[in-house]
Amino acid sequence: VPNTDGSTSTGTPTQAGVAALVISEALSAKARGQITSPLTANEVEQVVRSTAMPINAPCPAAEPCFTAPSGSTFNIQYGYGRPNVLAAAAAVDANHIPPVADIQSPSWYQWVDPTKQSSVFVTANVAAPRALGANYSWQLQYGLGPQPNDTSGWTTFANGSGGGPATVSGSINLATIPSSFWGGQYSVDPSTRLSIEQYDVTVRVRVFANNDTTDSWAMGEDRRAFHLRHDDTELPGFPLNLDSSGEGSPTLADIEGSGKLDTIIPTSDGSV
Numbered sequence: 001v002p003n004t005d006g007s008t009s010t011g012t013p014t015q016a017g018v019a020a021l022v023i024s025e026a027l028s029a030k031a032r033g034q035i036t037s038p039l040t041a042n043e044v045e046q047v048v049r050s051t052a053m054p055i056n057a058p059c060p061a062a063e064p065c066f067t068a069p070s071g072s073t074f075n076i077q078y079g080y081g082r083p084n085v086l087a088a089a090a091a092v093d094a095n096h097i098p099p100v101a102d103i104q105s106p107s108w109y110q111w112v113d114p115t116k117q118s119s120v121f122v123t124a125n126v127a128a129p130r131a132l133g134a135n136y137s138w139q140l141q142y143g144l145g146p147q148p149n150d151t152s153g154w155t156t157f158a159n160g161s162g163g164g165p166a167t168v169s170g171s172i173n174l175a176t177i178p179s180s181f182w183g184g185q186y187s188v189d190p191s192t193r194l195s196i197e198q199y200d201v202t203v204r205v206r207v208f209a210n211n212d213t214t215d216s217w218a219m220g221e222d223r224r225a226f227h228l229r230h231d232d233t234e235l236p237g238f239p240l241n242l243d244s245s246g247e248g249s250p251t252l253a254d255i256e257g258s259g260k261l262d263t264i265i266p267t268s269d270g271s272v
Helices: 008-031 041-051 083-095
Strands: 099-107 119-129 135-143 156-161 168-171 200-209 220-230 251-255 263-266
Touching: 008 083, 008 200, 041 083, 041 099, 099 156, 099 200, 119 135, 119 156, 119 200, 119 220, 135 168, 168 200, 220 251
Parallel strands: 099 220
Antiparallel strands: 099 119, 119 168, 135 156, 135 200, 200 220, 251 263
8 A cells, every 4th residue: 555655564554544444435335325234344355455456567667666477466565456445435335345255274374394294274264245145156276376377377176155154165285286396495586575485375265246257346355375395404393383473573592591592582462
């Protein structure tokens, strides 16, 4: 989302303002009788996503940007694109509110070693409360890398249909992903940011209201990435899952008196 300094510290509250405006428009639309109920949190996400303006190749010569590969609308720098609040408000007023799509597992950037487990279990909450009869179809897909090609980069591993809120699931067979993707030496390419994401596998859930695959507003989507990697240099007990995020800077100290430095990390759930 545009802001004055290009930082996430400024972008996050600005994006919250976008969400607030969409929520406010929905309250007004309900008061006018244009929609039947206020938006849920996931519906706010879906409306903003479905009306965003994609930022992809080619970039203007006078304004370089970070683009996804050709054929990928979503990219790791801008996500689905720049929020368009006017378009989002118009979609709400027209009752063009996408279905609910919310991935529950795996965890964001969960480390998966394909030599230690054979599959990854994926779950997602889906619903189409504003569709006729609340009917929908759904599909779970995965693609290699953080920004798969929109048409050829996805593999469907589970699908179905429903008529009410549900938690759907499916398993990714890791044997279908070649070792050339998750093995070998890690290297950093200084000319691109993609090397830090080179072991990402992206999963997404798509939900289509009344099987409508034509209208963009009739499709809800959510995606996240997990880390598929086998590292021969990995020490026993690592990686260590902290079950929280660590925004605070780690520090080092020999708190055990062992003569070795310990890593001390405060996490967002309040633990150390």
